[in-house]
Amino acid sequence: xxxxxxxxxxxxxxxxxxxxxxxxxxxxxxxxxxxxxxxxxxxxxxxxxxxxxxxxxxxxxxxxxxxxxxxxxxxxxxxxxxxxxxxxxxxxxxxxxxxxxxxxxxxxxxxxxxxxxxxxxxxxxxxxxxxxxxxxxxxxxxxxxxxxxxxxxxxxxxxxxxxxxxxxxxxxxxxxxxxxx
Numbered sequence: 001x002x003x004x005x006x007x008x009x010x011x012x013x014x015x016x017x018x019x020x021x022x023x024x025x026x027x028x029x030x031x032x033x034x035x036x037x038x039x040x041x042x043x044x045x046x047x048x049x050x051x052x053x054x055x056x057x058x059x060x061x062x063x064x065x066x067x068x069x070x071x072x073x074x075x076x077x078x079x080x081x082x083x084x085x086x087x088x089x090x091x092x093x094x095x096x097x098x099x100x101x102x103x104x105x106x107x108x109x110x111x112x113x114x115x116x117x118x119x120x121x122x123x124x125x126x127x128x129x130x131x132x133x134x135x136x137x138x139x140x141x142x143x144x145x146x147x148x149x150x151x152x153x154x155x156x157x158x159x160x161x162x163x164x165x166x167x168x169x170x171x172x173x174x175x176x177x178x179x180x181x
Contacts, residue, residue: 022071029067033172035060040140040165044158051096054144058093061141065089065134071175076128085120085138088113092141103145110145111153117142118160121167133171136164 039049039057049057065086077085095102117139125132143161148154 025067025071029064029071030172030176032060032064032067033168036064036137036140037165037168037172040143040161040168043143043146043161048147049144051100054096055093057144058089058096058141061137062089062093065137068130068133068137072130077124077131077134081131082134085117085134088117089134089138089141092144096144106145107147110142111148111157113142114139114146114160118164121164125167129171129174132167136167136171140164140168 035056039053043049069082069086095106117135121132121135121139124135139160143157143164146157148157
């Protein structure tokens with residue numbers, strides 16, 4: 001009878017610790033969140049972003065969204081809502097990257113999409129912090145298109161931008177302090 005382990009076969013196991021994957025995801029998230037939160041905070045006093053800046057912010061927001069989905073797979077949001085938020089978060093990146101000729105049309109609906117994502121984030125925050133975080137990331141992505149034309153629109157944009165920046169930083173800080181939700 002032969003033993004279960006054959007001496008002529010070498011081991012194909014990994015020497016990388018099992019924790020490397022989640023640590024890498026946390027690092028990616030921690031590196032992309034400052035770009036998202038910084039943009040939202042700076043949007044209070046700066047004009048609309050240039051194309052390269054918008055690509056950086058929307059790319060960082062989408063990356064953070066995907067990392068959050070991988071790190072915290074159990075959201076209280078229905079799966080359909082997560083798919084809608086993901087699609088809504090990716091569309092701004094695609095528009096800035098491949099469809100700059102469509103930006104003039106998107107500017108009209110962007111404030112409404114930011115408002116919808118912001119209200120979703122505010123309403124979900126008490127029950128589902130991770131779901132509110134995803135909605136806030138989606139709102140920041142669409143904020144790259146917002147060009148308020150009135151004084152009231154500028155005030156609302158500034159308040160929403162500040163609230164989104166603080167919520168993204170607060171969620172990331174709570175994850176960093178506690179390691180999980």
